[in-house]
Amino acid sequence: MTGRRRVLLLGSTGSIGTQTLDVIAANRDRFEVVGLAAGRNRALLDQQAERFGVTAIAEGAEAAEALVRDVEADVVLNGITGAAGLGPTIAALEGPATLALANKESLIIGAPVVKPLMAPGRVVPVDSEHSAIAQCLASGTAAEVRRLVLTASGGAFRGRSRASLQHVTPAEALAHPTWDMGLMVTTNTATLVNKGLEVIEAHLLFDVPFDAIEVVVHAQSVIHSMVEFTDGATIAQASPPDMRLPISLGLDWPHRVPGVGAPIDWTSAHTWTFEPLDEDAFPAVGLAKQVGRAGGTRPAVFNAANEQAVHAFHAGRLAFLDIVPLVEAVLATVPEPSGAPDRGGLLEADRAAREAADAVIAAR
Template sequence: MTSTTSSSPSAPLPGGGPAPHRRDVVVLGSTGSVGTQALELARRHPDRYRVVGLTAGGSNPDLFEQQVAEFAPAYSGLGEEASVEAAGLAADVVLNAITGAVGLRPTLAALEAGSTLALANKESLIIGGPLVVGAAAPGQIVPVDSEHSAVAQCLRGGRAEEVRRLVLTASGGPFRGRTRAELADVTPAEALQHPTWAMGPVITVNSATLVNKGLEVIEAHLLFGLPFERIDVVVHPTSVVHSMVEFVDGSTLVQASPPTMMIPIALGLSWPDRVPDAAPSVDWSRPETWEFHPLDDEAFPAVDLARRAGTAGSTAPAVYNAANEVCVEEFLAGRLPFVDIVPTVASVLGRHDVPSIEPLTVDAVLDADAWARETARALLGSASA
């Protein structure tokens, strides 16, 4: 169960609860979807958050300049090295909202600095695996993925030994219900039309292939310490139930809210405290139907492949992630059919000799990442091979 100990409360609020401790926050990946929403929270709650560090990859420099001008952080910069430096600042919370494997070193820097790590960059945990888990103090990592935030919230309802299994929900993406044959000719434009979430292109395609759900299964295993056979995935088209925890007595706790990232972001920045009115709640005065369907592993084999990569451990998850990123680039460029994304990732994994490294090192992870990208490009005959 992920949790952190909140700082000592200050003067009481009129309602009788403690006043929130104002937290110094570093936002890595500030111009992306999660980063901009985090800054919206900081803008709405200056009594709770003081932004002391901002970094971004550099794809939107104009927006970054506006953010720096507005929040006047003590540190700001563009690029991976800037993110590593910012993550090492003395801060209460570091929100890692970077996309991709480049988030690994900033994740480790934040953990080394002793800050609470609000983790939206799932790739750093997945590819770093025991390296990241071993660097974290108990409760130091607070998940920002909506599914894992939901699990963390549900786990407040019971003890660790009472948990039978975790159930992650998946919307099913834009191609839910299609057979593998019916996926043969889908286009990038179709794959980018997610039915319930507005996200960047890579994660949106990952949601369409369910690679993203495979990554989240590995993430759940690392965050909550349950074996893969006790982590299930079900398809829930409306994305109102974000995940569930089933306990040994047959009880299941669910976390439900409209599909928004504001709640998990707010919890990531303030855990274990909740931020009033972080986002609208479900309107229970309106009819609401919750549907759950089994995952079609034949049409969408990405989750099963992720389980195999996660079970192999070591550098295998890094290879899974890196090969997929190359395949998504090729698909978006119109050079790779949608149905060939996951089989190509499987081919790269099949060529990878998982090393017996104790302990896992950053260099080994990054070397595996580079090897997987090169191997995927070679398999695809890409011009960038």
Template sequence: MQPRKIVLLGSTGSIGTQAIDVVDGAPHLFDVVALSAGGGQPELLARQAVHTGASVVGMASGDAARLNQLIQEAAAVAGRSGYHPEIIVGPDAAAKVAEVPSDVVLNGITGSIGLAPTLAALKSGAILALANKESLIVGGSLVTSAAAPGQIVPVDSEHSAIAQCLRSGSAGEVEKLILTASGGPFRGRSRAELTDVTPSEALAHPTWDMGLMVTTNSATLVNKGLEVIEAHLLFDIPLDRIDVVVHPQSVVHSMVQFVDGSIIAQASPPDMRLPIALGMGWPDRVPKAAKACDWTQAAAWTFEPLDTVAFPAVGLAKDAAKQGSTFPAVFNAANEEAVLAFHHGRIRFTEIVDTIDAVLSEHTGSSGLTVESVLDAEKWARMRAQERLALSSL
């Protein structure tokens, strides 16, 4: 059997680097034929290109000649001086790379800029292993209507867990989806106690190693709100049948409750290589993709209800999803602006979600959902958020 041809988007990020680890561990199963990155780490991208032997290399920003030079330098060090991939540089590089013929496109880009590559991947006919939740959330029906049945395979650990649990019963037997949340670094704190937390404290996640935006979103639980919307779109389950429970050990990645009262959970030590491997290999599992739980050691798993007063983001996300249209896009864009303002010392931690709420309250939606209406809504939300943030700066 030939290895699956993999296109890797966001290769220098957390998802991308771990995906290459998975490929290295199973070269008989996977072959990276193309990769792309934002451009912030061109040296790493060059080394990855040489390491994987990708035939196409894309970069969203930067200089093509410089990237080519870095690739040739890395190739010389690796003894692969004959390696000359096609290089694509520009804001649409990821979307063009997504069109490279492949079996699987793994979208590991962070943020709504992943929408165009997601749509390009679906149009190509490849399986879309989706770690870029924002593209589905802001794109909504644009993405779901473009996908063939089973074409999107979730890579988020929670949604990968749900996909695995759903194998235990038919669609008509599902009562509810239960997403687990670690609770982030501020679990157990009241809203008042969150007022003066610092950016460095917000980035001190107890379980996962992620970038600035995703880690901060986990601290505010905005990330969990986005995941609720994602679960709603991926699995076609009504929002009122999707719950969130706090599980600080992050071993149970999510659960499905069936109509007879049975709950099926997927558990494994926190390691994104497992859902990444499953996303690329779906529906087959990749042997030794990650370590299993060690049952020779004592362990305790705890579960707590979500404090919706201290962390109102999940409820706010559900409200945005219920309104539909471009409201989820506004939720996401306003959040991204507020997170950056927080890390620049301009607002307090609690004002991140307050800003999302305020901007959503002013939004009127769009008469139709198109790529243009999504982009227009995001532009408006960013502008409106920036205006509000300028008024509320510390």
């Protein structure tokens, strides 16, 4: 393709969105912003539109979906947080653009609808872990892959026992040692729900069975994930923690954008550690694997119940250690409908899960 790649950016005022615009601003000869969508930060959205000369803007998930259908783009980067990203993801896949996916929830909860739309090469992951896996997979064929190894920072409570987490506060949960993220993602990193969601996402993106997807705790967040091959070789992608690297690959896959991130300084000494996941203290990954295997609306229920639980935790209505058990309770409460769910069925499962979660929280 000649000329600049036309980028439609969803979630432009969030962490992924603002870093995406940093990448584009530094590479205006390579990328052009043709549309911006955000949630409630209209002031920043207007500033971004003026800075990049964009007239096509939208507020809210429904308006973002309409924007995807109305604006011609080469790549749609979906950086919306949570279930609200489902409609825009579907709209992007129903059009001709490449989907750079930072909104993992839309794939996870929408898999019965989204997966059939995913033609080869149409979806490029922006999560650092899945971007790393995509890069490592270039080292062999699908038949040569033994397993995927997702690295986890461990979040704010890495190394803590379950008993020591009984009275942790929202402020402590948000004190991530490496990444600067929003309330939901940072809390999900502390519970490791985020890693559970990423396991499901990896299964859906790369068609690797759940039994062949492992999680290892790597506090330094330099190895972003690994692929182990059948001959015993493990290929890892390493770089300093900086989301601009996977974002740039999402914008122009499989091409690399020179200078987008700083390389590792090999003139200095480094120590990288890898620890097994403590599934007693952090049971979310195991629960997510069960949910992923079940499929249907279970991932939608898992995600929706967790979002309500996180909000309740930050409102002082739920203890940190009650987040994952509440999700498990809602999974047992909300029934699985008969037949393959359509978009309406998935959204209904999302609504029912939130209602059930709120009822459990209110009864405490």
